[in-house]
Amino acid sequence: MLAHRTNLFGTSGTAAARAAAKAAADAGKEIIDLTAGEIWSELAPTIRDGAIDAINKGVNRYTDTVGMVELREALARKISLDTGQIWKAEEVAVTSGAKQALFNAAMVLLNPGDEVIIPAPYWTTFPAQVLIAGGTPVFVDTRSNGYVPRPEHIKEAVTERTRAIVVNTPSNPAGAVYDVETMMAIAQLAVSCNLWIIFDECYGAFVHEDHTHHPIVSVAPEIRARALIVNSFSKSLALTGWRIGYLAGPKEVINAVKALQSHTTSNPNVIAQHAVLAHLQRDGSDYEGKLRSRLTSARRVGLDVLASLTRVPVARAQGGFYFYLDLSRLLRPGSEDGTSTTADDIVTALLAEAGVAAVSGTAFGDPAGLRLSYGIPPEKLATGLARLVEFLNAWK
Numbered sequence: 001m002l003a004h005r006t007n008l009f010g011t012s013g014t015a016a017a018r019a020a021a022k023a024a025a026d027a028g029k030e031i032i033d034l035t036a037g038e039i040w041s042e043l044a045p046t047i048r049d050g051a052i053d054a055i056n057k058g059v060n061r062y063t064d065t066v067g068m069v070e071l072r073e074a075l076a077r078k079i080s081l082d083t084g085q086i087w088k089a090e091e092v093a094v095t096s097g098a099k100q101a102l103f104n105a106a107m108v109l110l111n112p113g114d115e116v117i118i119p120a121p122y123w124t125t126f127p128a129q130v131l132i133a134g135g136t137p138v139f140v141d142t143r144s145n146g147y148v149p150r151p152e153h154i155k156e157a158v159t160e161r162t163r164a165i166v167v168n169t170p171s172n173p174a175g176a177v178y179d180v181e182t183m184m185a186i187a188q189l190a191v192s193c194n195l196w197i198i199f200d201e202c203y204g205a206f207v208h209e210d211h212t213h214h215p216i217v218s219v220a221p222e223i224r225a226r227a228l229i230v231n232s233f234s235k236s237l238a239l240t241g242w243r244i245g246y247l248a249g250p251k252e253v254i255n256a257v258k259a260l261q262s263h264t265t266s267n268p269n270v271i272a273q274h275a276v277l278a279h280l281q282r283d284g285s286d287y288e289g290k291l292r293s294r295l296t297s298a299r300r301v302g303l304d305v306l307a308s309l310t311r312v313p314v315a316r317a318q319g320g321f322y323f324y325l326d327l328s329r330l331l332r333p334g335s336e337d338g339t340s341t342t343a344d345d346i347v348t349a350l351l352a353e354a355g356v357a358a359v360s361g362t363a364f365g366d367p368a369g370l371r372l373s374y375g376i377p378p379e380k381l382a383t384g385l386a387r388l389v390e391f392l393n394a395w396k
């Protein structure tokens with residue numbers, strides 16, 4: 001018999017979609033996998049060399065629980081540059097990816113029954129972690145506003161139990177970049193209602209066209225004492241498997257996170273820490289910029305192909321590396337003959353009939369959505385999207 005807690009979560013919807021794609025490929029089908037939450041890329045030379053150096057030096061010990069001091073100092077310098085403010089090492093905890101940073105934040109901030117406002121569609125792990133930490137996720141629908149929450153809708157969702165608001169820009173899954181006015185209004189609300197802001201900027205390195213990524217603490221410096229910045233190198237350096245992220249915020253929070261992490265994972269992998277430190281100290285190659293321009297051209301090609309969709313609106317994909325489609329007009333929520341069609345059905349048929357793997361919006365709290373990653377090799381992307389357009393245009 002398992003703990004009741006296990007009823008609060010299942011395998012993440014994105015992981016399940018990836019597994020379905022792999023199963024189909026293992027069964028011999030030729031699959032184009034557009035489910036990935038990561039970028040196809042070679043390793044950054046600075047990362048490779050930093051890791052090899054560390055191994056050659058025989059590095060093998062525990063580090064400080066929330067990361068080597070030199071790395072925390074380098075991260076504090078990076079955050080200072082990103083935000084235009086002074087940040088110190090003691091305000092930064094290095095974590096095993098952004099996922100652990102978010103989990104730590106939920107565990108040290110939430111009491112049972114505390115509510116956390118999450119704009120929807122949302123990255124699937126936000127509500128799962130709130131539930132695991134004993135809190136209650138409260139969703140604010142963004143679909144009628146280009147996938148950016150309206151501050152007045154957030155305000156309506158605030159109760160005396162509200163403890164925090166999640167702000168994820170550029171967003172997963174919709175690729176929306178929040179405008180400055182929206183962030184200012186959310187920040188003001190946080191101040192007036194005494195709330196925390198959990199600011200997830202994992203996709204901040206990738207904004208497209210004339211959009212700009214603004215850290216919320218720069219937009220509204222008055223919220224610094226109630227803001228937690230979450231970021232990682234998983235997306236920006238295509239390092240998903242290396243598991244280095246960070247949480248930055250008030251010292252008391254970081255100290256609590258340090259104590260928590262000392263009982264859970266201890267320090268993140270030491271070789272990966274050295275690699276990221278070497279990158280932060282030595283990178284002159286603008287590896288991130290190379291990834292960004294690769295993604296920008298993939299986005300342009302992809303949006304051109306998707307423009308041929310006849311009944312399916314596509315979000316503007318302002319940031320990150322996802323296309324997000326609205327399948328509402330293809331769905332039959334429950335017709336007279338008792339049958340219905342959901343986004344899940346379309347995703348299953350898309351994989352079986354067109355050999356294209358995508359993630360259903362149900363993983364993101366949106367029964368009509370479909371997410372496609374464009375962080376894959378360009379030839380595969382073009383073929384996958386052409387198949388998808390043909391399939392969806394013919395859908396009855």
Ligand code: PLP
Pocket residue numbers: 037096097098099100123168171172200202231232233234235240244245
């Ligand atoms: N936050 C968002 C919005 C994400 O999409 C992801 C990964 O997909 C993460 C956090 C987790 O990133 P990491 O791999 O660094 O744990």
